[in-house]
Amino acid sequence: MPEHVLNFTRVFDAPRDLVFRCMVEPHHLTRFWGPIGTSTPLDQISVDARPGGTFATVMVNDSDGSRYATSATYVEVRAPERLSWLEGHSGMAVTVTFTDLGDNRTQVDIEQSNVPEQLLDPRAQAGFLTSLDRFASHLATLTVAQR
Amino acid sequence: MTTTVEQRLDATFAALADPTRRAIVTRLTAGDATVKELAEPFDLSLPGISKHLKVLERSGLITRSRQAQFRPCHLERDQLDAAVDWIEANRRLWSQRFDQLDVHLRTLQANPNGENDA
Numbered sequence: 245m246p247e248h249v250l251n252f253t254r255v256f257d258a259p260r261d262l263v264f265r266c267m268v269e270p271h272h273l274t275r276f277w278g279p280i281g282t283s284t285p286l287d288q289i290s291v292d293a294r295p296g297g298t299f300a301t302v303m304v305n306d307s308d309g310s311r312y313a314t315s316a317t318y319v320e321v322r323a324p325e326r327l328s329w330l331e332g333h334s335g336m337a338v339t340v341t342f343t344d345l346g347d348n349r350t351q352v353d354i355e356q357s358n359v360p361e362q363l364l365d366p367r368a369q370a371g372f373l374t375s376l377d378r379f380a381s382h383l384a385t386l387t388v389a390q391r
Numbered sequence: 392m393t394t395t396v397e398q399r400l401d402a403t404f405a406a407l408a409d410p411t412r413r414a415i416v417t418r419l420t421a422g423d424a425t426v427k428e429l430a431e432p433f434d435l436s437l438p439g440i441s442k443h444l445k446v447l448e449r450s451g452l453i454t455r456s457r458q459a460q461f462r463p464c465h466l467e468r469d470q471l472d473a474a475v476d477w478i479e480a481n482r483r484l485w486s487q488r489f490d491q492l493d494v495h496l497r498t499l500q501a502n503p504n505g506e507n508d509a
Contacts, residue, residue, distance in 0.1 A: 254489040262500075
């Protein structure tokens, strides 16, 4: 297993099928994929949701029109529970797990890893996130992250 | 350009993947230190600590003075900040993405026909 560099979890008040479809259907992705201040034009989202298929988007900055293209290849597509892809632009592996919590609620877990060999030791990984969180609080002068 | 940045981040994360090296970096956030000072809290020989310092040096996280006799180690905060910034930017990206997905899901469910139109 590759190292998990970053993990995110969110619970949505929506059925699992619908949440899964939002992550693989362009007319849904266009509504939420780009971060605040950007848009992700529908005609530039390309989804071929099967192993080896392409997942590409272009995020357009609303204020200056600058474009950021992303391109990934699906590794695993198992509707409605699991989705993973490898990002060419960042070298990251992203795995999305959809868990049905009942009561119309769905938990989505994002696990992101980049895969330098040195990080493949699970013991090394255990302390990794906590340490970096600690660094974040240690360092007084964090510059604002780039878009 | 992206490749270089990504490669540097990889090197940074790899260097930080070891608890001793993380402890060294944490110590250096308080100020420069010599190899001897860095070795003290650990049950490590000077050569042992030097090995870790070499990895940190190669990653660009620390530099060592060429002039001073004891060659104190210096933390390159920009490099560490870049790693922390990257994680923060990524966290923010997913957080905003999910905020927007949450709104989208609510809209869809409030108006199920809209979903069929799309």
